[in-house]
Amino acid sequence: MTETLKAIGSRIRELRENSNTTIEETARLLKVPVETYRSYEDGVQDVPVSILMEIARKFGVATELLLTGEEPKMNIFTVTRDGQGTEVERTEIYKYRSLAGKFIHKKAEPYIVTVVPRKDAPSNYNHLGQEFEYVLEGSLKLTIHDHEIILNEGDSIFFDASYGHGLQALNNRPAKLLVVVM
Numbered sequence: 001m002t003e004t005l006k007a008i009g010s011r012i013r014e015l016r017e018n019s020n021t022t023i024e025e026t027a028r029l030l031k032v033p034v035e036t037y038r039s040y041e042d043g044v045q046d047v048p049v050s051i052l053m054e055i056a057r058k059f060g061v062a063t064e065l066l067l068t069g070e071e072p073k074m075n076i077f078t079v080t081r082d083g084q085g086t087e088v089e090r091t092e093i094y095k096y097r098s099l100a101g102k103f104i105h106k107k108a109e110p111y112i113v114t115v116v117p118r119k120d121a122p123s124n125y126n127h128l129g130q131e132f133e134y135v136l137e138g139s140l141k142l143t144i145h146d147h148e149i150i151l152n153e154g155d156s157i158f159f160d161a162s163y164g165h166g167l168q169a170l171n172n173r174p175a176k177l178l179v180v181v182m
Contacts, residue, residue, distance in 0.1 A: 006043030008052075011066050013041040013061040030054055031128070048098075049109055049116040050127035050161055063109055064101040071104075078103040085112070093118060094167070108182040115140055115177070117169040124164035130182045138175030141168045141176045 016026055027037035030051055039045035047055075049063075056063040060071045068086050072078075078100055086098040099110040115138075124143065131143070134156040142149045145163035150170070159165065161181070170174040 002043070005046065007069070008047060008066055009041045009043035011046070011069060012055055015055070015061065015066075016041070019059055026055075029058060044072045046125075048125050048127035049111070050129040050131075051173070053109060053181065054128060062104055063106070064098065067098070068101070070093045073104060074102045075104050093123070108180050109180065111166075112136070113177045113179045115167045115169040116177045117172050117174060121168070122165075124166040126164045127161050127181075129161050131157065131165075132156065132158045132178075132182075133182040134178040136176045136178055138173050139170040140175040140177075141170055142166075143168070 016085040018025070023032055023041070027034045030037060030084065032051070036045065040047045040051070052066050055096045056066055062176065064070060064072045064086065080099045080101075086101040092121060095114040095116070099112060100106055113133075117146055121155050133151070135151045135153050137153060139150065142151055142157060142165060144159055144165040151157060167175070167177075
């Protein structure tokens with residue numbers, strides 16, 4: 001995980017430096033504190049997907065390039081076969097598999113996310129945009145803006161991602177979701 005975060009941070013730093021943009025300018029654009037942005041570049045803090053999407057937009061690259069170092073090329077359609085797709089372990093709790101990584105100029109990022117059970121409370125994230133989550137397997141608790149919502153297999157939720165939110169797998173079993181970040 002740490003190596004993945006460091007690689008993502010390195011790619012972000014390289015894009016920023018190649019565009020002659022300062023850390024302060026980029027942090028202001030992303031609406032995050034300078035220290036938070038610096039921790040993204042240093043690879044010590046997980047970068048929310050919507051922040052990655054905004055960085056990609058700013059620098060004119062695909063989000064997939066930030067995640068994997070590879071530029072997508074498909075522009076009419078892309079097929080991701082069962083069990084395929086770029087897997088990115090960005091945190092110990094959440095494991096992501098991109099479902100449209102080879103498609104260029106996406107307006108949304110679809111992922112299969114596996115939430116690993118943990119005893120401690122989930123970390124809360126907030127980011128620009130909206131998010132859709134559909135539970136494929138298991139049960140989980142979504143905490144969002146002082147609300148706790150239990151979601152079971154087949155349940156879904158759509159929400160404003162600018163409010164702090166976090167997921168916790170229940171029943172000591174992983175939960176698997178389809179997540180679309182817009």
